[in-house]
Amino acid sequence: MFDTITSRGLVLLGCGRMGSAMLEGWLKQGLPAASVWVKDPRPSDWLLKQGVHVNETLPDSPALVLVAVKPQMMEEALPVLKTYGNGDTIFLSVAAGTTINFYETTLGAQTPVIRSIPNTPAAIGRGITGLIGNDHIAEDAMQLAETLLSAIGQTVRLDNEGQMDAVTAMSGSGPAYVFHLIEAMAAAGEAQGLSPELSMALAKATVGGAGQLAEDADETPTQLRINVTSPKGTTQAALEVLMDENRGFPVLMKDAIEAATQRSKELGA
Known part of the structure; x- marks a missing residue:
């Protein structure tokens, strides 16, 4: 080698x-x-x-x-x-x-x-x-x-x-997006009455486990999401907020990665 x-x-x-x-x-x-x-x-x-x-x-x-x-x-x-x-x-x-x-x-x-x-x-x-x-x-x-x-x-x-530049925005900067997701989930759990320690433990393990499952599974992330989402259940209620076409994850992530890509171009100019 x-x-x-x-x-x-x-x-x-x-x-x-x-x-x-x-x-x-x-x-x-x-x-x-x-x-x-x-x-x-x-x-x-x-x-x-x-x-x-x-x-x-x-x-x-x-x-x-x-x-x-x-x-x-x-x-x-x-x-x-x-x-x-x-x-x-x-x-x-x-x-x-x-x-x-x-x-x-x-x-x-x-x-x-x-x-x-x-x-x-x-x-x-x-x-x-x-x-x-x-x-x-x-x-x-x-x-x-x-x-x-x-x-x-x-x-x-x-x-x-x-x-x-796009790779830098996606995977180079991407871990920070995931860390912020953990922060946001933990804060949201606290807002619902969980202790800071319990909420952070749940957020870390949930994100880490879901990421590993997405890497290991034969199914696509889309199918994995569908598998977790029971009709009219708790997950669907949350996803209706997160997937909102005007203020949800898709538009936020698109804007975030576009901003990071543009900044990478500026730094390399």
């Missing part, structure tokens, strides 16, 4: 929450710590205990560079790795809002680049990552990236980079 990386090395540019989640997954799956180099100005105590090379001299020609710095730090951090540009080192970006064109301009037009956007459930191995490569990425490079990203969850290939 890690043969190419073991022989040539892997470089992490930045090792915050996302980089650490990915590195932890790879180490658990058998990636030798000695094959990993990390550049991070503020390495965590956890990172320093993993046996990887932290802020040491980098290898001459690593198989892959994972770019996991914050977008606002990109212009300062990325040029340090310019010597790897226009070669066979793959650059795998998990940085939001940073386009393939930026990497090609900074590192060289012939640089193999894969742009991806994971989400925060990656920290528990339950993320989903959309990815797209430039014209210099061969199929084996895409498969390597998917293998690495599978350490933090599922992967999906995009048809074109233009879809990245």
